[in-house]
Amino acid sequence: MRVPETGSYVSRVLDAGAAGVLVPRIETAADAADVVARARYAPDGYRGLGPGRGGWKGGPIPEHLVASNAGVLVAIQIETRRGLDNADAILAVPGIDAVVIGPADLAASLGVAMGSDEHAAASDRIVEAALANDVAPGAFCMSVADAERLTARGARLLIVGGDGLFLAKASAEAWSAAESLKTSAGAVR
Template sequence: MSGFRHKCICRESLVGSFAAIPHPVAVEVMAQSGLDFLCIDWEHAQISRDMIEAMVRAADIHRVPAIVRVPGHAPEAIAAALDSGAQGVLVPRVSTAAQAQAAVKASRYPPTGERGVGPGRAAGYGYRISEYLAQANDSIVVAVQVETSEGLANIEAIAAVEGVDVIFVGPGDLSVSIDAIGPKGADKLAQAIRRIIDATIAHGRTSGIFCAKPQDVARWAALGASFFILASDTMLLGAGAAAGKASADAELGRSGRS
C-alpha cells in the first residue's frame, strides 16, 4: 500500500488543493507550498488529456501525491488519469451505490476490478507492467464525490460499497441540489453534510470535503472529516493578489502618496 493511500484510509489529516491552471509550472509552485496532495481538476478546468500527465509528472518531481478529479464516470477517463501516474481519482456526482461500485471497478485491476492493462507512464511505458500490477490495487485511492440530493438519500448504500476509500462532499453542488443556497440555507446544508460525514465514518470510510477557506477545515474536522481540498490554485492566486494589492494601497496611504 502506498504511503498516501495509507494516510487516507487511516484518516490522517490531509490538506490539499485543486490544481486548475493547465501548466506544470503552476503545479510545481503549489507542490512547494507544503500541501499534502494536489487534485488536478479535469472536471471543471480547461485541461487536456496530455496535460494531465505533464501536471502529474510535475507533482511527482516534488514528491507530492497527485490525484485527478475526472470529468465523469467514464471508465476511459479514470483509466487515462491512472495511466498517467496519478495516485488516485476523485469521481464526481456519485449518487448511487451502483455508480460507486462502477468507480471502484474502473480503478482496480482484475480480479477486484475491470481496469485495462496498458503500457502507460504509470507502468513505466511497458517496462514495469508486472511491478505496477502487483501494487496498483493496494496503492490507488478511490474517492467518490457526493453532491446531489439523490446521493444524500443514498449515502448509507454508497458508504457501504467495498473499495471506496474516501467519500468527498461537494458543498457547492449539494447546496444547489437540496435547495440550500446562501445564508438562508446554511443550516440545511450543514445538516446534510453532517449526515454524509456520519454515514461515511460509520461504514469505516474516510470523510473528505471541499473547503473554500481555511476556517472551514477545523469546522468539519471536528465532525470527523480528515481529507480536505482547500480552494484551488486559481482561488489562492486571486486571494494572494488581492491581499498584496490591499497591503500596497495601505502602505501608500500611510506614506501620503496617492
C-alpha cells in the same frame, strides 16, 4: 487526480501514473461501483492492462495487478441531493477509500446557502455514512472554520481553500497596497 466525470477518465489518469483518482457527482451505488471497477484490474475490476500503462514495467503481471489494486486510492465526491439520499448505499460499495463533499454543488442542489444549518446537517450526514462504512470522510472547505467543524465531526481528508480563492485574495491585497500609494491628488508617488 480529479477527473471531470466517471468513465474512461478514471483509467486514463491512472494509466498516466496518478496514484489515485477523485471522481465527482456520484449519485448512486452503481456509479460508485463503476468507479471502483474502472480503477482496479481483474479480478477486482476491469481496468485494462497494456505495455507501458499504469506503471507496469514488464515484470510479472500477477504481482503488478495485486500491488496496483492494493495501492490505488479511489475517492468519490457526493455533492447532490440524489447523492446525499443514497450516501449510505454509495459508501457501502467495497473499494471506495474516501469521499469528498462538494459543498457548493451540494448547497445548490439542496437549494440552501453554504454554511446554513441545512447544509451543515447534509455534510454531517455524509461524514456519518462514511465513518459507518470505514471510508475516509472529507470535504472541500472554503475556510479554516469549515475545516475545524468537519474535523470535529470526523472528517480527515480536507482540501482547504483553492487556487481561485487564493489568487483572488492575493490580487485584492495587491490592489489595496497599490491604492494606498496614491497621494491626496490621486497620483501615484
